[in-house]
Amino acid sequence: MFEVTVEQVFASAHALRNYKGKCENIHGHNWKVQAVIEGERLDETGLLVDFVDVKNLMARIIERLDHQHLNEIPPFDVVNPSAENIAEHLYRELAQGLANAPVPVRLQSLRVWETDIQSATYRP
Numbered sequence: 001m002f003e004v005t006v007e008q009v010f011a012s013a014h015a016l017r018n019y020k021g022k023c024e025n026i027h028g029h030n031w032k033v034q035a036v037i038e039g040e041r042l043d044e045t046g047l048l049v050d051f052v053d054v055k056n057l058m059a060r061i062i063e064r065l066d067h068q069h070l071n072e073i074p075p076f077d078v079v080n081p082s083a084e085n086i087a088e089h090l091y092r093e094l095a096q097g098l099a100n101a102p103v104p105v106r107l108q109s110l111r112v113w114e115t116d117i118q119s120a121t122y123r124p
């Protein structure tokens with residue numbers, strides 16, 4: 001089994017609904033996103049996935065969230081923009097994009113850090 005990891009960052013604001021505490025107020029984070037992709041075999045070049053392709057795919061997905069107030073854009077206008085829900089959302093978007101990868105791969109997990117010491121991971 002091979003595993004590759006790609007990370008990206010973006011900045012956005014959010015406010016947690018249904019929460020009593022500081023995080024119910026609008027505030028921002030520099031989010032770090034880490035995707036772990038796994039698969040059984042490599043392509044002719046010896047790659048599981050091309051890092052450049054994954055980076056571009058992640059950049060396209062993240063672009064919609066970057067420098068936004070997450071509570072105002074779908075699905076976070078309805079779904080609470082917690083780190084957990086952001087991780088699940090990004091997982092689903094990225095997994096869909098990876099479905100067209102040249103070699104069959106599986107998105108193992110997607111982790112989102114909202115600070116250097118706090119993160120949430122989604123894996124199905």
Ligand SMILES: [Zn+2]
Pocket residue numbers: 014023027028029114
């Ligand atoms: Zn926050």
